[in-house]
Amino acid sequence: MPELAEVEYFRKRWDSGLGQRVREIALHGEKRIFRGSDPAEIERTLRGATLRSSETHGKQMLFRFSKNAWLGLHLGMTGKLRVEPAGFEPGRHDHLVLFQRKQALVFADARMFGRVRFHHGKSAPAWWAKLPPAVTSPQFTTARLREIFLRRRTAPLKALLLAQDVFPGVGNWMADEILWQARLDPRISAAQLDAKQTREVWRAARMVCRVALKTIGVDWSDPPGDWLMLQRWKKGGRCPRDGKLLQRATIAGRTTAWCPNCQPSHRKTG
DNA sequence: TACTCTGTTGAATA
DNA sequence: TTATTCAACAGAGT
Numbered sequence: 133m134p135e136l137a138e139v140e141y142f143r144k145r146w147d148s149g150l151g152q153r154v155r156e157i158a159l160h161g162e163k164r165i166f167r168g169s170d171p172a173e174i175e176r177t178l179r180g181a182t183l184r185s186s187e188t189h190g191k192q193m194l195f196r197f198s199k200n201a202w203l204g205l206h207l208g209m210t211g212k213l214r215v216e217p218a219g220f221e222p223g224r225h226d227h228l229v230l231f232q233r234k235q236a237l238v239f240a241d242a243r244m245f246g247r248v249r250f251h252h253g254k255s256a257p258a259w260w261a262k263l264p265p266a267v268t269s270p271q272f273t274t275a276r277l278r279e280i281f282l283r284r285r286t287a288p289l290k291a292l293l294l295a296q297d298v299f300p301g302v303g304n305w306m307a308d309e310i311l312w313q314a315r316l317d318p319r320i321s322a323a324q325l326d327a328k329q330t331r332e333v334w335r336a337a338r339m340v341c342r343v344a345l346k347t348i349g350v351d352w353s354d355p356p357g358d359w360l361m362l363q364r365w366k367k368g369g370r371c372p373r374d375g376k377l378l379q380r381a382t383i384a385g386r387t388t389a390w391c392p393n394c395q396p397s398h399r400k401t402g
Numbered sequence: 403t404a405c406t407c408t409g410t411t412g413a414a415t416a
Numbered sequence: 417t418t419a420t421t422c423a424a425c426a427g428a429g430t
Contacts, residue, residue: 134408134409135408135409138408164425164426191409206409206410207409208409208410209407209408209409209410209426209427210407210408210409210426210427210428225427242426242427242428243407243409243425243426243427243428244425244426244427245409245410245425245426246409246410247410283418283419284419284420285419286419286420287419287420291420291421294409296409296410303408303409304407304408304409305408306408361408365407384420384421385421385422385423386407386408386409387406387407
């Protein structure tokens, strides 16, 4: 499911475990979800560690524990976090379960496109420290976007919106929403954008991320009713602005929906 | 049966 | 050298 707001929502689900010690761990260490990490080390280090804090950055989550343990989770396409009673029996897709006194913190992922990362040390791991500026941060500037758009001039705009080193946390539906809010065709290349259009992408990206975090990110409630995302996957979905039938195509390898009327492929002439 | 899917990666290609 | 596309990953739902 998850893009940045959903990731934030799932992170908070584990909040009831803050300040509590992990007594026991159950994990499916042979699963692909542990690629690149050492399940035995995770088990050894997290056992007896106390969950201190958590944060998200784009689609990445970081859980900090005592004993200098850092647990990174990525939800991939189907990952979920939830809380179960302490005596819970892990199911087939519950690949990492942290048992605490009163409850169990569960990371489940059916398709296993997600990932578990782990670091044992005083300072933050490289995979966390080197993340790009968040879309909602002051470091996410129009100047930065301009520079990237000039460098990656042939990629369709949709592809750039999906690039996690440019728009961390933006996924398929958010990319379509941003393009619709900015009234830009997903197929145009970044090189075709003038300064004003670049600023529109910047503005729309920040707005969509901010509002999504305040709605979906808090309680899974819907974003404003006039957003494209509420129409997007409906059969015969229509543009919330002008009621025109949405167009669909695969762009940058992902299904894309847009309004052919208010996101025209040609440059505006006046 | 055959197609879809809110994601990322590494190999192939340009 | 650098950017981009594509298949692969794996399961559940339609």
